[in-house]
Amino acid sequence: MTEEELRKKIGKENPFRVPEGYFEGFADNMMRLLPEREFKEQAPAAQPVIRRKTWRPWLYAAAAVCAVAFIVGAVHRADIRPSDEPLAQYTEEEMADYMATSLFDEYTLYCYLTDEE
Amino acid sequence: MRQLRQPATASAAFSVLVKEYTEPLYWHLRRLVLDHDDANDLLQNTFIKAWVNIDSFQGNSKISTWLYRIATNEALTFLKKQSANEMVSLDDDDTPAVQLEADEYFDGDDVQQRLQEALQTLPPKQRLVFNMKYYDEMKYEDMSEILHTSVGALKASYHLAVKKIASFFEEDV
Numbered sequence: 001m002t003e004e005e006l007r008k009k010i011g012k013e014n015p016f017r018v019p020e021g022y023f024e025g026f027a028d029n030m031m032r033l034l035p036e037r038e039f040k041e042q043a044p045a046a047q048p049v050i051r052r053k054t055w056r057p058w059l060y061a062a063a064a065v066c067a068v069a070f071i072v073g074a075v076h077r078a079d080i081r082p083s084d085e086p087l088a089q090y091t092e093e094e095m096a097d098y099m100a101t102s103l104f105d106e107y108t109l110y111c112y113l114t115d116e117e
Numbered sequence: 118m119r120q121l122r123q124p125a126t127a128s129a130a131f132s133v134l135v136k137e138y139t140e141p142l143y144w145h146l147r148r149l150v151l152d153h154d155d156a157n158d159l160l161q162n163t164f165i166k167a168w169v170n171i172d173s174f175q176g177n178s179k180i181s182t183w184l185y186r187i188a189t190n191e192a193l194t195f196l197k198k199q200s201a202n203e204m205v206s207l208d209d210d211d212t213p214a215v216q217l218e219a220d221e222y223f224d225g226d227d228v229q230q231r232l233q234e235a236l237q238t239l240p241p242k243q244r245l246v247f248n249m250k251y252y253d254e255m256k257y258e259d260m261s262e263i264l265h266t267s268v269g270a271l272k273a274s275y276h277l278a279v280k281k282i283a284s285f286f287e288e289d290v
Contacts, residue, residue: 034128
C-alpha cells in the first residue's frame with residue numbers, strides 16, 4: 001500500500017470530540033489555575049548616558065570661542081568709536097548739512113543751532 | 118514578549134496566548150494520549166509551565182515552537198509513565214485502544230479505530246512525527262525545532278511510520 005492509498009483509506013477527519021463548550025471556557029479556567037509568579041526585576045529602559053569626559057572639552061572650547069569673540073568684538077568697537085576730536089573743527093555749515101541729512105527733525109536742528117548762537 | 122514579563126500586563130498578555138494556542142496544542146496532545154481528560158491535564162500543565170518559566174524563554178525561536186516543545190515533553194513524559202504502568206498491569210482493558218472503544222468523545226468508524234490501534238504500535242516519537250506531519254501538516258523545519266531532531270531523521274521517521282501503518286492495514290485485508 002502506497003502513502004497515497006493510505007491517505008485515501010484513512011482520510012484526515014478528526015474522530016475525536018471535546019465536551020460541549022470546552023474550548024470556549026478553557027482560557028478563563030486556565031487563568032484561574034495559574035500560580036503566583038515571581039517577576040524578575042526588569043532592567044530600566046536604556047537612558048542616554050551623559051559622559052562628562054565627552055562633553056566637557058566641547059563646553060570649554062565653546063566658552064573659549066565665546067570669550068575670544070567677545071574680546072575681538074570689544075576691541076573692534078573701540079576702533080570704530082567716534083574720535084574725541086572737538087566739534088569746533090567742523091564749520092557751522094558742515095554741522096548744519098550733517099544734521100539736515102541725519103534723522104534729526106527740524107525742531108531739534110533749530111534748537112541745536114539756536115543754542116550754538 | 119515584554120508584556121508577558123511586566124507584572125501589570127503579564128496576565129492579560131498570557132490570556133491572549135492561551136486563547137490562541139488552546140486548540141492546536143489540545144489536538145496535538147489529544148492525538149498522542151487519546152483520552153480527553155489526559156489531554157486536558159497535559160494542556161493545563163503546559164500552560165502552567167509556560168507561565169512559570171516565561172522568563173526563561175529567550176525569544177530565539179517562535180513562542181509557538183516553545184509551547185509545542187513544552188506540550189510535547191509533557192506528553193512524552195506522560196506516555197512513558199503510562200507505558201511503565203501497563204508493564205506492571207496485566208489487565209488488557211488498560212490498553213489505549215480498548216479504552217478508545219468506550220470513550221464517549223471518540224466518534225471514529227472502524228477505519229479510524231484501526232488507525233488508532235496502528236498508531237499505538239508505533240514508538241511514541243514516531244507517532245508524534247506522524248501526527249505532526251499528517252494531521253498538523255507541519256513543516257519538517259518547524260518540527261525539527263520542536264523535537265530537536267534533524268530534518269533527515271524526521272523524514273525517515275515519517276516514512277517508516279507510514280510504512281508500518283500501511284502494513285497494519287494490509288494485514289487486515
